[in-house]
Amino acid sequence: MPSFLRHHAATAAGGADAPVADSAGNWVDRLAPSSWRPYLRLSRADRPIGTWLLLLPCWWAVGLAMIADRPRLVDLWIVVVCSIGAVVMRGAGCTWNDITDRDFDGAVARTRSRPLPSGQVTTLGALAWLAAQCLVGLALLLTLNAAAIWLGVASLALVAVYPFAKRFTWWPQVFLGLAFNWGALLAFVAHGGRLHPAAILLYAAGICWTLFYDTIYAHQDAEDDALIGVKSTARLFGDDSPRWLTGFAAGAVVLLAAAAASAGPDGLLARLFVTAGVAGFAIHLAWQLRLFDPADGGGLLRLFRSNRDAGLIVALSLAVAGLV
Template sequence: MKTAFQIPDAVRDAVNGNWVDTRAPAHWRPWLRLSRIDRPIGTWLLLLPCWWGIGLAMMASGPRWFDLWIYPACAIGAVVMRGAGCTWNDITDRDIDGSVDRTRNRPLPSGQATLRGAYVWMALQLAIGLLVLLTLGRAAIWLGVLSLLPVLVYPFAKRFTWWPQVFLGIAFNWGVMLAYAAHRDGLDLAPIIAWFGGIAWTVFYDTIYAHQDAEYDALIGVKSTARLFGEDTPRWLAAFGALAVTLLAIAISATGIDGFGWWVAMAGLMAFAAHLVWQLYMLDLHDDQNQLRLFRSNRDAGMILAVFLGLAGLLQLAS
């Protein structure tokens, strides 16, 4: 099987052997690449806070049959909304992407896709996301509409702030509130605190990711926490990792869960924390492949927490 690096029009950081590059019809590949289907880690990082939100909601009020739909609805929504967001990002960054080695093969700067086609593709994905959102209740619908604001702003953040990773975190962790609201038809303190915890986690993992482009970003004047932190990055990451774990611990307690369920949730959080510590130990600021591998490993960190929060929520059936 050919790897992404052996396929001339593949994007550099695509997953080797991904089905878009190896099996998808050639005329579909530019659009699937716009949606980052060849790089699914972003979809996972958007989805997992949603699943955190369902777990927290079950911990607060017990499981509901409707949760059996919220879980897959969030998965569908994560695919299409991440795709729409990435398409928008590529539309706004089409000139910058052509100047960066990692992104110059993206569909727009490489000419694989047209600007008009990208707008149509984005609209189609948004329409699918809206159809899913309409099944989740009034509170979730309003939160879904509001989520478009940080999505629209994020691509421009690196032009005016050293902290674009915070803007990414605002958008990528919105789902913890949306999914919680879909279960409970409203919000309380737990998902809001978890949202802030997720933002800290995003600064952690996306700073690692941004180190791949730090030299190019400096040349073209694009800002990031990777450039801001520089060689002090490990200390900053330790602080943001600790902040994420602390806020998520507060969020778990804010659900009101106690007894064995609390211990299960906290065990998941400690495993999540251990994964962040492992990433810090393994981090090499001068090895792009190391940074990409650690960034992708955050799917496992987030999944560990999602599974344990879901289990803690299910335990409320017995309480």
């Protein structure tokens, strides 16, 4: 660890070994060096689901680009860049979110043990960690083509605005969707240097999917959010959430199917794999809807995390369809 960060970890109050209340017992708590733990917690390394949800639209886009064009050797590198980039840029986004939300987090039972409100990390230390992660992300981005680089730079505006969205709109999940699915556009452009209607439809499908899973997640904090005045779709929809979630799920499935059809899978086998992937995704979202209970905090978290599997179904089907 750089000496600057060691200093801030050592001098911050609260102790570097104090776990986050709703994520105790993870690999960071067990295996990471104690001086690294507060910074890894800032990056949510102890909660990999967010990295998966950022990465999966990128993998979708690589498969879709192979269907629309053809597999290219560069696709392997795009997968590597997106995989590492999802880790560091999700970490950077979470660090930025915690910097901007440190006062709100201190007022919510589930989040007051996070590194900044608990005093494990200073604000200056968090800013240094943010810069370090962004530099790694930039180095990865610069290995792609010029169009992808510019798209990557443009995404920073969405990342910067998102933490403030819940202060001025009931729809912060839209801003999260815009940011979290930007990789679908970037990865598609990295493949061939240009956008395609299929990529736009895929981006829209991802936004609907984000509205679906993050509304489920937001129900965990609905009561605390109401007390501190933070807005969310969970608070906006209230008891009407199942109907809205059904609409978001349907939108995600229909737009995903439209994206795949627009890419033009060639051959019966490719079409079968695409159809199976879309159907599997739809079945998974329907299963989540059946189990959705806004009063069951543990169940909400399990449903939210299960979206990794929903996204992997799509990623695998599109990749195989692109290759065959």
